[in-house]
Amino acid sequence: MNKVVASFYNSFLSEKVKEKSEVIIVYIAILSFILHLLLIGLVNLDFITVTDHSKLLSNPISAIYTPFSFILIYEVYLLLYYLPKSTSIYIGKQYEIISLIVIRRIFKDLSNLEVSLNWFSIKNDLLFTADLLAIVLLFFLIYIYYKLVKNSKVEKAEIMTPAISKFISLKKAIATCLVPVFLVLSVFSLGHWFYESFFSFSKIVTDIKDINKIFFDDFFTILILVDVLLLLFSFLHSDKFNIVIRNSGFIISTILIKLSFSTEGIMNIVLIVTAVVFGVALLKIHNLIDKIEK
Known part of the structure; x- marks a missing residue:
C-alpha cells in the first residue's frame, strides 16, 4: 500500500510535477487572457x-479576472503539495488563496467603478475601497505569518520517529486522494461557470453564484474535514498543549474562511481578515510557549 501511495504521490505532487504544472498554468493563464480579450x-x-446578463464581456479590464482564476487553481494545487510537508505552510497557502480571491474581485470590480465626488456614498465604490484596504492588511498579515513560521521550532528539523513517519505517510495519502477530487471539482466548476457566464440565454444567469462560491466553498468544506482528521491523527505523535491549540485554531481559521463565501460586502471582508488575524495570533502564542519550554 505504501508503494502504491508513493507512486501516485510522485506522479501528482513531486517537485518535478510542481515545476511542470507551474509552467503549464502560466501558459494557460496567458492564453485565457488573450482569448477573453x-x-x-x-x-x-x-x-x-x-x-445582456453577462458582465465579463463588457470591459477589457474584466479580462484580468480569467487568468487569475487559473492562477488560483495552481495555488490550490500548491496547498495540496505542501500538505504533507508542513502544516503551517499548508495553512499559509489557504491565506494566500483567499487573498488572491480578494485581488481577483478587485480586478472584476474595476470595470464597474463609478468615479464621482460621491465616492463613499456609492455602495460598489465603497466595497471596492474596503477590498483595497483589506488586501494591504492581508498581505502584511501573511508576511508576519511566514516570519513566525520561520521562527517556529515545530517547522525546524525534527528527529524522525516511527509515529512522525507514519503521520507524514498519512498526509501524503490524503493529499494524493485530494488531487482527483480537486481536478474533478475544478473542471466541473469552471465548465459550469464558463457556460453560465458567457453562453447561457436563460434569465437564471442573473442568479448564478459567483465562481468563488461554486468551487472554493465546496473545496474549503473538504479542507475542514481533512484538517479535523489530521488533528485527530496528530495525537498519535504529539499531545503538547500548544500544538493541539495551534492546530485546532487553524481549523477555526479555515472555517471562518469557508463562512466568508456565504457572505457579501463588509461582512465578507471582516470574516476573511478575522480568519487570518486569528491564525497569526495563535502561531505567535504557540512560538512564545515553545520559547518557555526550551
Missing part, C-alpha cells in the same frame, strides 16, 4: 451576440 473585442464589434 478577443471575445470582448468580438462582442463590442457585434461579430457575436451574447446575453
